[in-house]
Amino acid sequence: MSLKKFFGKIIAKQTRKKVDAWKKDAVNRQNQTLLKITDKAKDTQFGKDHDFSTIKSYSDFKKLVPVRDYEALKPYFDRLVNGEADIFWPGLPKYFSKTSGTTSGTKYIPISKESMGHHLTAARDALLLYISQTGNADFVDGKMIFLQGSPVMTEKNGIATGRLSGIVAHHIPAYLQKNRLPSLKTNSIDDWETKVDAIIDETINEDMTLISGIPSWVQFYFERILTRSGKQHIKEVFPNFNLFVYGGVNFEPYRSRFEKLIGKRVDSIETYPSSEGFIAFQDDQNDSSLLLNVDAGIFFEFIPAENYFDENPPRISLAEVEVDKNYALILSTNAGLWAYSIGDTVKFTSLNPYKILVTGRIKHFTSAFGEHVIAEEVEAALREAVEKYPAEVIEFTVAPELNPTEGLPYHEWFIAFAKAPENMTAFAESIDKTMQKRNAYYADLINGKILRPLRITSLKQDAFNAYMKSQGKLGGQNKVPRLSNDRKIADVLTEWREK
Structure with a gap:
């Protein structure tokens, strides 16, 4: 020794x-x-x-x-x-x-x-x-x-x-x-x-x-x-x-x-x-x-x-x-x-x-309709979905979509996968069900037809690094917020959407 x-x-x-x-x-x-x-x-x-x-x-x-x-x-x-x-x-x-x-x-x-x-x-x-x-x-x-x-x-x-x-x-x-x-x-x-x-x-x-x-x-x-x-x-x-x-x-x-x-x-x-x-x-x-x-x-x-x-x-x-x-x-x-x-x-x-x-x-939450979703909830929901439907997540963030071109508003999850789940629909449903269990306000909004279940937007693998670089925040102690209450980050991230 x-x-x-x-x-x-x-x-x-x-x-x-x-x-x-x-x-x-x-x-x-x-x-x-x-x-x-x-x-x-x-x-x-x-x-x-x-x-x-x-x-x-x-x-x-x-x-x-x-x-x-x-x-x-x-x-x-x-x-x-x-x-x-x-x-x-x-x-x-x-x-x-x-x-x-x-x-x-x-x-x-x-x-x-x-x-x-x-x-x-x-x-x-x-x-x-x-x-x-x-x-x-x-x-x-x-x-x-x-x-x-x-x-x-x-x-x-x-x-x-x-x-x-x-x-x-x-x-x-x-x-x-x-x-x-x-x-x-x-x-x-x-x-x-x-x-x-x-x-x-x-x-x-x-x-x-x-x-x-x-x-x-x-x-x-x-x-x-x-x-x-x-x-x-x-x-x-x-x-x-x-x-x-x-x-x-x-x-x-x-x-x-x-x-x-x-x-x-x-x-x-x-x-x-x-x-x-x-x-x-x-x-x-x-x-x-x-x-x-x-x-x-x-x-x-x-x-x-x-x-x-x-x-x-x-x-x-x-x-x-x-x-x-x-x-x-x-x-x-x-x-x-x-x-x-x-x-x-x-x-x-x-x-x-x-x-x-x-x-x-x-100050980092999603509460466009009073649901006050916090980071702990989205991280736990994603973790459970990954366990059920094997996937490898590089990075993710969540933002509200208040004015969709059709249908009810929803929470949009932007996820960069190293390996996407085989069944993306089931993966999204799993996240949404866990979110409803963890957040009663979110569940009420879904059941009351104020919100529809969340949607996942898959991003390219380098999307979040590219986004941080575009903002002059690549590396060091900088982090992408897990949650936003507006579309400032979301609208930029759509540039790296998977085709």
Whole structure:
């Protein structure tokens, strides 16, 4: 056994004990976190404006600090981005994580020295908990690839600025640097297709054991490397590849395609990092839900998703959540975000410990007729259909068709298949029946003859990559929304319809 594996297993056991301790003490840790971060920020501009010095409980915090998103907090963010210190958090941020906004355009999310440490610890702990459970530490001796955004940083009034994955790339521990690919030069290439080809140059003859990235872009890399190598399966190129780490989207719609490309089933670890904080990670190979990261400088609040757009929606702490209920996620952090709505929705699968599944985006839904279909529902319906009528899905999205040339309106599913089902009609019927079971509003609309059953539009295999390229969003952390409430994406995708 190598020294890396030996020490890795020892540290993994220690990490398991540490995580088990805060799992059992989650609500108390959350209360401590809220009081600690509000006390630290009491002399900032935001802290003074919201009387942080008087906060002694969660009840006090709720009364003083309303839930807001980036647009609502923009006057504070503008001052911070313009170089003013002590706005949300003492001093200036260590980094700005640059993300795409909606009405505000580009968003600059602050990352403090304190929050950066938790980003790194959570990612490390996810791997160590895997080693602790499985005993498999083989990947530490091979090469590891992280398909991510460019690590090239710019400056915004003296603050280093970049994409989150690029920022994290500057903090890879020294003991992993020799194993890590691609090189800094290759990772800094802007054009995604050129970058993937360069990554293949660097990896095709290496012993890759761990691969990490958003599933759709890792799939793109796999397809390219098989074309280059002339091999049938990734296992022939990387025989010791045995661990896939991913985040950003649900892996299940991609799993069957992945396994065919790889030629075997590999273990996977799901993580939930965001610019606002490392929210959760998978800690159990027998449970696909994610352990909420309650001891990492983040205080969590939750708003029932169905009430999110109410004038005065209820908001609750971890102590009051229920299983199987859809919540909008609200964060206050040791980077200076306060009652900040990040736009994601989650549901709890367990309260002991607190575990979640990501169900979608609060603004990404299809509800042209009040049905409020969410990502979790469409992903589950597609997964069940693929199991019944074998198919390989590359990517998909759903949009309403409000004004068909004939007949009732419907939901249109745009799917790029690597292998289409033999019976597309039965496949579509299966999806529709599952949707009706999962969403009572959708079922009522179908049964009430307001909507007709969904229709599938098959797209060319490269349709979604071509679409993302046309929007200047190919690669990196960019993703096609699962759901839309209009036809902006749908109408462009029709260009790549299968003839």
